[in-house]
Structure formats: C-alpha cells, structure tokens
Amino acid sequence: MTRRILIVGAGPAGTLLACCLARRGFQVDVYERRPDPRLLDEEESRSINLGLSARGIKALDDIGLMDTLWPLTVPMRGRAIHLPGGGAPFQPYGAHEGEILHSVLRRDLITTLIDHAEAQPGVSFHFRHRLVDLDREAAAVHLAEEGTGAALTVRGDAVIGADGAFSQVRARMQHGLRVDHHQEFLEWGYKELTIPADDGSARTRLEALHVWPGEDALIVAHPNRDNSLTGTLFLPVERFEEIADPEEFFRARFPDAIGLMPHLAKEYAEHPVGHLVSIRTSPWHYRDRVALIGDACHAVYPFYGQGMNASLEDCTVLDRCLGAHPDDLGRAFAEYQRLRKPHTDVLDELSKQNFVELRDRLRSPFHLARKKADLLLARLLPGRWVPLYTMISHTTTPYADALARARRQDAILRWAGVATGAVALAAVRRSTRKGGPRC
Amino acid sequence: MTRRILIVGAGPAGTLLACCLARRGFQVDVYERRPDPRLLDEEESRSINLGLSARGIKALDDIGLMDTLWPLTVPMRGRAIHLPGGGAPFQPYGAHEGEILHSVLRRDLITTLIDHAEAQPGVSFHFRHRLVDLDREAAAVHLAEEGTGAALTVRGDAVIGADGAFSQVRARMQHGLRVDHHQEFLEWGYKELTIPADDGSARTRLEALHVWPGEDALIVAHPNRDNSLTGTLFLPVERFEEIADPEEFFRARFPDAIGLMPHLAKEYAEHPVGHLVSIRTSPWHYRDRVALIGDACHAVYPFYGQGMNASLEDCTVLDRCLGAHPDDLGRAFAEYQRLRKPHTDVLDELSKQNFVELRDRLRSPFHLARKKADLLLARLLPGRWVPLYTMISHTTTPYADALARARRQDAILRWAGVATGAVALAAVRRSTRKGGPRC
Ligand SMILES: Cc1cc2nc3c(=O)[nH]c(=O)nc-3n(C[C@H](O)[C@H](O)[C@H](O)COP(=O)(O)OP(=O)(O)OC[C@H]3O[C@@H](n4cnc5c(N)ncnc54)[C@H](O)[C@@H]3O)c2cc1C
Numbered sequence: 098m099t100r101r102i103l104i105v106g107a108g109p110a111g112t113l114l115a116c117c118l119a120r121r122g123f124q125v126d127v128y129e130r131r132p133d134p135r136l137l138d139e140e141e142s143r144s145i146n147l148g149l150s151a152r153g154i155k156a157l158d159d160i161g162l163m164d165t166l167w168p169l170t171v172p173m174r175g176r177a178i179h180l181p182g183g184g185a186p187f188q189p190y191g192a193h194e195g196e197i198l199h200s201v202l203r204r205d206l207i208t209t210l211i212d213h214a215e216a217q218p219g220v221s222f223h224f225r226h227r228l229v230d231l232d233r234e235a236a237a238v239h240l241a242e243e244g245t246g247a248a249l250t251v252r253g254d255a256v257i258g259a260d261g262a263f264s265q266v267r268a269r270m271q272h273g274l275r276v277d278h279h280q281e282f283l284e285w286g287y288k289e290l291t292i293p294a295d296d297g298s299a300r301t302r303l304e305a306l307h308v309w310p311g312e313d314a315l316i317v318a319h320p321n322r323d324n325s326l327t328g329t330l331f332l333p334v335e336r337f338e339e340i341a342d343p344e345e346f347f348r349a350r351f352p353d354a355i356g357l358m359p360h361l362a363k364e365y366a367e368h369p370v371g372h373l374v375s376i377r378t379s380p381w382h383y384r385d386r387v388a389l390i391g392d393a394c395h396a397v398y399p400f401y402g403q404g405m406n407a408s409l410e411d412c413t414v415l416d417r418c419l420g421a422h423p424d425d426l427g428r429a430f431a432e433y434q435r436l437r438k439p440h441t442d443v444l445d446e447l448s449k450q451n452f453v454e455l456r457d458r459l460r461s462p463f464h465l466a467r468k469k470a471d472l473l474l475a476r477l478l479p480g481r482w483v484p485l486y487t488m489i490s491h492t493t494t495p496y497a498d499a500l501a502r503a504r505r506q507d508a509i510l511r512w513a514g515v516a517t518g519a520v521a522l523a524a525v526r527r528s529t530r531k532g533g534p535r536c
Numbered sequence: 537m538t539r540r541i542l543i544v545g546a547g548p549a550g551t552l553l554a555c556c557l558a559r560r561g562f563q564v565d566v567y568e569r570r571p572d573p574r575l576l577d578e579e580e581s582r583s584i585n586l587g588l589s590a591r592g593i594k595a596l597d598d599i600g601l602m603d604t605l606w607p608l609t610v611p612m613r614g615r616a617i618h619l620p621g622g623g624a625p626f627q628p629y630g631a632h633e634g635e636i637l638h639s640v641l642r643r644d645l646i647t648t649l650i651d652h653a654e655a656q657p658g659v660s661f662h663f664r665h666r667l668v669d670l671d672r673e674a675a676a677v678h679l680a681e682e683g684t685g686a687a688l689t690v691r692g693d694a695v696i697g698a699d700g701a702f703s704q705v706r707a708r709m710q711h712g713l714r715v716d717h718h719q720e721f722l723e724w725g726y727k728e729l730t731i732p733a734d735d736g737s738a739r740t741r742l743e744a745l746h747v748w749p750g751e752d753a754l755i756v757a758h759p760n761r762d763n764s765l766t767g768t769l770f771l772p773v774e775r776f777e778e779i780a781d782p783e784e785f786f787r788a789r790f791p792d793a794i795g796l797m798p799h800l801a802k803e804y805a806e807h808p809v810g811h812l813v814s815i816r817t818s819p820w821h822y823r824d825r826v827a828l829i830g831d832a833c834h835a836v837y838p839f840y841g842q843g844m845n846a847s848l849e850d851c852t853v854l855d856r857c858l859g860a861h862p863d864d865l866g867r868a869f870a871e872y873q874r875l876r877k878p879h880t881d882v883l884d885e886l887s888k889q890n891f892v893e894l895r896d897r898l899r900s901p902f903h904l905a906r907k908k909a910d911l912l913l914a915r916l917l918p919g920r921w922v923p924l925y926t927m928i929s930h931t932t933t934p935y936a937d938a939l940a941r942a943r944r945q946d947a948i949l950r951w952a953g954v955a956t957g958a959v960a961l962a963a964v965r966r967s968t969r970k971g972g973p974r975c
C-alpha cells in the first residue's frame with residue numbers, strides 16, 4: 098500500500114522534499130498557509146532573493162531541476178566591498194573560476210519546485226491551509242483554511258514539519274519530551290531596500306554580492322535578473338526607530354549607497370523590520386510519526402548565506418536515509434538526525450561568527466591580509482589548502498568536516514606565525530611568478 | 537492604594553519573596569498547585585533535603601528567619617568521598633572553620649517560610665490552585681482548583697512566576713516575544729534512596745556530604761536530623777531501566793553503600809526517575825506586569841548545590857530593586873534582570889562543569905593535588921586566595937565575580953606551573969610549619 102506523507106510548509110525545504118518523496122513512491126500532501134505563489138501578481142508577491150551555492154545546487158541537481166533554474170539566476174562572482182571613503186574593491190570568490198554564488202528569487206525557486214512536484218503522480222499542494230494542531234501519535238494534522246476558517250483533519254503515515262523557524266509542528270511534536278532547545282534573537286534586525294534598474298540598466302556592478310560593512314550598520318545586496326538589486330539593511334533593532342531621516346543617516350554612513358536607492362525614504366518608512374533568530378533543537382523526530390526539516394530544525398543567522406542551502410541539503414540526507422531504511426520510517430528519521438544535526442550545529446556557529454566578520458573585521462587590515470594569505474595558499478596548493486569560506490560556500494564537504502579541516506589549516510598558519518608566513522609567502526610568490534606554472 | 541502582587545508557586549523562591557514583598561507593604565497572594573505542606577502527614581510529604589549555603593543563609597537571615605531555621609538543619613562540615621576500593625576520606629570544606637553547608641528538608645524550609653509570611657498583614661496562600669493561563673497585559677492569572685476544577689480569575693498589579701523550571705508563567709509571559717532560550721536535559725537522571733538510621737543512630741558519618749564518585753554512576757547523600765541520610769543516585773537515564781538487579785549493581789559499583797541501604801531494592805523499584813534540566817532564558821519580565829524568579833528563570837543542574845540558594849538570593853536582589861524604584865515596577869524588574877542574570881548565567885556554566893568534576897575528576901590524583909594546592913594557598917594567603925568552590929558555596933560574592941577572580945588565580949597557578957608550584961609550596965609549608973603563626 099502506498100504510504101502517505103503530510104508535509105507542512107511549502108518553502109524551499111517542503112517543496113524539494115515533496116519532489117524527493119514522490120520519486121520514492123510516497124503519496125505526498127503539502128499544506129501551506131500562504132496562497133499559491135503562482136496565482137499572485139508581481140506586486141502581491143514581492144519576493145526576496147537568496148544566494149544559491151554549491152550545496153543547494155547539488156540538491157536541486159539531484160532531482161534534475163538545475164537546467165530549469167539556471168536561466169532564473171544571476172551569478173555573483175565575488176564580493177564588492179563598499180568602503181566608507183568611497184570605492185568598492187571587488188574580491189572574487191574562491192581561488193578558482195566557477196566558485197561563484199547565484200542569486201535567485203525565492204518565488205522563482207519555489208514556483209519551479211511546486212511545478213515539478215505537482216507533475217509527479219501522487220503529489221498535491223493545499224495552499225491557504227494553516228496547521229493549527231498536530232496529533233503526533235496518529236500522524237494527523239489539524240488544519241484551518243485561511244479566510245473561511247474551515248477546519249480539516251488529515252491523517253498520514255508520517256508528518257514532516259517544513260514550516261520554518263517558528264515551526265508549530267516542532268512545538269507540538271516536542272511537547273513534554275526531554276527537549277534540548279537553543280534559541281537566540283540577534284540584537285540586529287533587517288529591512289529590505291531596493292536598488293532599482295536605471296532605465297533598464299544596472300546602477301552598479303551587477304554580478305556581485307555587494308557589502309557595505311560596518312560596526313553599527315551594514316548592507317548586503319544581491320542582484321536580480323531585471324538589473325535591479327535587492328539590498329538588506331542590518332541595524333541594531335532599536336536603531337530602526339531612532340533614525341528619523343534615513344537619507345541623512347545614509348549620507349553619513351553609506352554615502353555611495355544613497356545614489357543607488359532613489360526610493361530609500363519611502364521604502365524605509367513602509368518596509369517592516371525583520372527579526373533574525375538562531376535555533377538549535379533536539380529531537381528532530383518523534384518515532385516514525387513526525388520529523389522536521391529545514392529552518393524548522395535549524396534556523397541560522399543569514400550571514401553565511403547558507404540557511405536555504407542547508408535546508409535543501411537536508412532533503413538529500415533525509416532522502417538517502419529513506420533509501421537505506423525503506424520499510425522503517427523511524428530508523429530513517431533517527432539516522433537522518435544522527436547524520437545531519439552535527440553539521441547544522443556547526444553551521445549555526447559559523448553563521449554567528451560571520452556576523453562578527455561582516456560587522457567588525459571585513460575592513461581590518463589583519464583580516465584582509467589573512468584572507469589574501471588563504472587565497473594565495475589555495476592557489477599554490479590547489480585542492481590541498483581550501484579556505485573555510487570556500488569549503489562552506491563552494492563545496493559540499495559536510496559543514497563539521499569543513500570546520501575541522503579549517504581548524505587544522507588555521508593551526509598551521511598560526512604555528513608558522515602570520516608574520517613569518519607573510520614574508521615567506523611573498524618570496525614564494527615572487528619565485529612562482531618568475532618560473533612557476535600556476536600564477 | 538496598596539498594590540497587589542500575585543505570586544505563582546510556593547517553592548523556596550515564591551515563599552521567601554512573599555515575605556520580602558509583605559515587608560515592603562504589598563498585598564500578596566500566593567497560588568500553589570500542591571496542597572498545604574503543613575496539612576500532610578510525614579508519609580504523604582516525603583521530602584527531599586537540600587544543601588543550604590552562604591547565599592541562601594544570607595537571604596533568609598535578611599528577613600530574620602535563620603534563628604528559627606538553624607535547629608532544623610544538620611551541618612555538613614566537608615565531603616566524605618567513598619572510594620571503590622573501600623574507605624571514605626573526609627575533605628573538610630574550605631580552609632576556615634565555619635565554612636560548612638547545612639542540610640535542610642525542603643518541607644521544613646517551606647513550612648517555616650509560609651508560617652512567617654502568613655503572620656504578616658496582607659499575605660494569603662491559596663493551595664491546590666494551579667495556574668492555567670496568564671493575561672500578561674492585565675497582570676491577571678487564570679487558575680483551576682485541583683480536584684474540583686473550579687475556575688478562578690484574579691487580577692493584580694503584577695504577577696511573579698516562581699513556578700519552577702517548567703514555568704507556565706514564563707511560557708505565557710514570553711509568548712511571541714524575541715525570546716532567548718537555552719534549555720538542555722542532562723543525559724543523566726536521578727533516583728532517591730534512603731540511608732535510614734540504625735536503631736536511632738547514624739549508619740555513617742552524619743555531618744558530611746557523602747559522595748560516591750564515578751564515570752558511569754554517582755551517589756550524593758545529605759544527612760537528616762533523625763540520623764538518616766537521603767541519597768541521590770545519578771545514572772545515565774537509560775541505565776535505570778537496564779539494571780535488573782540493583783543490589784548486584786551496587787555490590788559491583790558501590791560495595792560500601794549496600795550495607796547502608798537496607799531498602800535499596802524496594803526503593804529502586806518504587807521511586808521515580810527524576811530528570812535534570814538546565815535553563816537560561818530572557819526576558820525575565822514583561823513591562824511592569826510580570827517577572828520571573830528562581831528556577832523559573834534559571835534552572836541549573838544540581839551538582840553545585842546552588843539552585844535553591846540562587847533562588848533565595850534572587851529574592852534579595854529583586855527586593856533591593858523594588859526598594860530603589862518604589863513607584864516603578866517596570867524599572868525595578870528591568871534592573872533586577874540586568875543585575876542578576878549575568879550571575880545566574882555563570883552559575884549555569886559552573887553547575888555543568890561540576891557534573892564533570894564529580895563524575896570524572898574527583899578521583900584523579902592531579903585534581904586532588906590541585907584541590908590541595910588551592911586549600912593550602914587559601915590558608916597561606918587568607919582572604920587573598922579563595923578557591924572557586926569556596927567563593928561559590930561559602931561567600932556571597934556574586935557568581936560572575938567569583939568566576940572572574942578564580943580565573944585570575946588559575947592563571948597564576950598555571951603560570952607558575954603546577955609542578956614548580958608544588959615544590960615551592962612544599963618548601964613554604966615546611967618553613968611555615970617551623971616558624972609561621974598560621975599552620
Ligand atoms: C534576510 C535573510 C536573508 C537570507 N539569505 C539567504 C541566502 O542568501 N542564502 C540562503 O541559503 N539562505 C538565506 N536565508 C535563509 C533562508 O531564507 C531560509 O533558511 C530558508 O527559507 C528555509 O527554508 P524552509 O523551507 O525550511 O523554511 P521557510 O522558508 O521559512 O518556509 C516555511 C514555510 O512554511 C509555511 N508555514 C509556516 N507555518 C505554517 C503553518 N502553521 N501551517 C502551514 N504552513 C506554514 C510558511 O508560510 C513558509 O512558506 C536568508 C534569511 C533571511 C532572513
């Protein structure tokens with residue numbers, strides 16, 4: 098008999114998992130409280146964009162979707178760091194061509210995934226259906242239809258909570274259990290601001306991730322296919338209200354950004370402040386009845402650009418565990434948590450550190466020297482010296498393995514002494530410039 | 537007009553706070569889901585005992601209760617460490633006479649506090665009343681009477697959640713706020729076992745805290761006034777079920793304990809397994825309407841014997857903040873969290889470390905040497921060298937200040953080198969033995 102899985106939440110994790118489960122022959126029902134994104138017009142579905150990198154790409158490629166998605170993305174070949182004194186030096190990503198990020202609209206990604214899932218037998222999406230309660234013993238969800246409030250109860254063989262950081266499936270699944278839970282809100286929040294195209298052409302270098310670093314405020318911007326960019330302004334939460342005149346604030350802090358954002362004042366007034374939460378939690382599953390995926394089991398601060406990528410990668414890991422234990426959902430779920438959680442825990446740590454890096458260190462000469470040494474070593478020792486950022490963003494090396502390796506590399510760098518290292522490297526560089534094959 | 541404060545929970549924190557608030561002229565109502573402990577007979581109110589130390593003593597003395605309480609306590613002058621090979625060397629606490637802990641039955645402590653609070657004008661206790669909901673805007677509690685289920689709503693000027701680690705006041709107060717929450721269950725749980733008096737006299741040294749350390753199981757026992765001791769067996773949670781024959785297990789692991797526990801098999805079968813949780817959380821208050829105290833805002837593992845002591849100390853800090861801001865509960869609550877939370881956060885860290893110490897290190901020769909060096913330095917440099925354990929257990933130095941000082945001392949010890957230190961100390965010791973006034 099075909100087993101039926103109920104997925105709550107049609108974000109990146111829920112929609113990709115629907116595709117994977119359908120391929121394994123499950124009947125899949127996805128319940129999403131928001132309307133079908135395909136039925137909304139442009140204005141209604143104003144979408145954020147996200148940086149898609151190696152892990153997400155691999156997971157999407159696994160179900161054969163990248164060919165459809167590539168045309169919907171814009172490559173980001175490196176970072177453009179906007180300095181307060183003016184100028185925006187461009188740092189290419191990684192040491193090798195091809196190590197680039199890709200900006201994609203959340204709406205485009207989700208829509209592609211929904212279309213693909215729906216085309217497979219046994220998959221149905223139920224939009225405007227909100228989970229209001231869960232019976233974890235029965236794998237049953239209680240839903241309310243948005244608008245009408247009509248109530249509905251559906252029972253499956255298992256329920257997957259893909260309902261994001263404030264997962265109701267998680268809350269109800271874990272109720273009364275021995276739960277480890279670590280939740281933190283960052284003191285900083287965010288607001289979206291647009292860099293619109295100027296008469297059809299881009300106002301700044303398009304194929305880059307733009308960063309305006311700062312201790313008290315920072316901006317990150319990703320490009321869109323229509324030559325606009327979407328900026329995200331990060332500030333200590335209470336600052337948003339204190340700033341009476343955003344243009345004046347920008348003139349003082351981000352002088353070169355103000356020319357790029359003609360709608361700054363209006364958007365600043367109208368766009369809500371988003372909050373940033375980090376969540377590590379356990380357990381991720383309840384027997385063979387309920388499991389969590391994506392932000393529902395590991396929300397991270399967005400400063401490594403990995404939240405969605407990790408959520409997509411989760412699907413691959415869970416899918417593999419279902420393959421290894423085809424007749425035992427409980428074992429598959431347990432194995433999935435065992436294999437996956439150590440890595441998303443590390444991602445949480447790294448995402449917190451990268452906030453500090455963006456905020457405090459991006460402009461520090463020591464940090465820049467360190468980054469340069471890293472990139473240089475990567476060129477000199479291809480495949481043997483891989484900077485942490487590269488491993489996280491441009492490879493699918495599991496997060497914890499990447500960190501362990503970076504720590505070994507760090508120890509070597511520290512041991513050699515940064516200063517001695519720099520001198521030696523300069524010498525090596527000169528000699529390889531002269532005769533070496535690689536530079 | 538007299539302001540009315542509603543306290544939920546009549547544990548150590550709630551009952552002491554009732555006394556403090558009454559002294560400040562508040563009207564106080566305390567709601568407790570359990571029956572009045574004064575109405576239960578011995579058997580019904582089987583009570584755990586707790587180690588009362590300097591902080592708790594200070595807080596209780598502040599409201600003039602120690603004279604009533606002293607006769608209800610048993611001094612613990614040091615630790616008796618039971619070694620697997622037999623023998624139980626006694627380590628006195630601290631370097632100075634008077635640095636001792638006091639064992640008290642929870643029931644005796646609470647009863648004394650309730651009697652004292654009730655004797656003051658404006659204080660009422662409402663037993664068998666369980667909080668079922670909280671309206672944080674209105675400072676109103678919704679209660680159900682145990683047994684009858686009768687519902688009751690009471691409104692005050694503010695509500696204090698003193699309802700322990702799984703505080704419902706906390707859950708409802710924090711709902712939807714930007715909450716930082718760190719909760720962990722220890723992999724180990726506990727079970728109480730009695731060392732009854734033998735025909736009226738104690739079976740082992742009474743005035744000591746007994747410890748049977750171990751990597752895979754440990755026991756801690758406190759004395760009672762009737763010459764019995766109450767032991768707490770700590771084990772990895774799943775082990776409790778696996779042990780089919782507790783006597784056999786004890787014979788192998790705690791051979792000298794088996795003779796002390798004639799009811800071992802029966803108690804092992806009948807007593808429930810307790811779980812140990814650590815909680816750090818924020819915020820501790822909601823405007824001027826709701827605040828948390830005791831385990832409700834900082835539950836710690838019991839291995840430093842400080843949970844209740846810290847909860848009692850909270851009352852003193854909150855009371856002082858109410859004194860500083862007599863007309864502004866909101867400021868008093870905010871100030872209380874600002875002053876107090878950094879210290880209970882440190883206690884959480886220390887309590888986790890002390891588990892490792894009890895489990896792994898108590899028997900290690902290096903650790904014993906370090907302890908000895910610490911005690912010796914404390915004797916040689918009275919008031920200037922204070923071991924961490926002494927500062928936590930035998931002083932009221934705020935927890936974080938104690939840790940900071942211990943770290944400075946540690947750095948010195950490390951810097952001097954443990955080995956060199958030991959030699960030098962031995963020399964100093966010999967010379968002070970000969971001519972010094974202190975040893
Ligand atoms: C400012 C910002 C920038 C980011 N940038 C990046 C980036 O560049 N790269 C990257 O990889 N990640 C990024 N992320 C992280 C990324 O957005 C998330 O990790 C990702 O969206 C998680 O996917 P998900 O499917 O697990 O959860 P979500 O995307 O949160 O989806 C959950 C879905 O469940 C639905 N839902 C919730 N509750 C219910 C309910 N009760 N009933 C029914 N449905 C429900 C929601 O409506 C939603 O559709 C960023 C995040 C932020 C905040």
Ligand SMILES: Cc1cc2nc3c(=O)[nH]c(=O)nc-3n(C[C@H](O)[C@H](O)[C@H](O)COP(=O)(O)OP(=O)(O)OC[C@H]3O[C@@H](n4cnc5c(N)ncnc54)[C@H](O)[C@@H]3O)c2cc1C
Nearest residue numbers: 545547548549569587667699700830831841842843844845
């Ligand atoms: C095994 C063990 C050993 C320990 N040993 C020590 C020790 O030696 N020294 C030490 O200092 N500490 C020790 N502790 C810690 C100590 O027990 C706690 O820190 C202390 O009891 C906390 O006091 P409290 O008043 O904040 O909460 P609690 O003691 O938990 O009291 C909370 C009260 O609220 C009531 N309540 C709960 N929910 C509701 C509701 N919904 N409605 C109404 N009432 C409610 C409960 O019935 C209870 O009476 C130990 C703990 C454990 C588990």
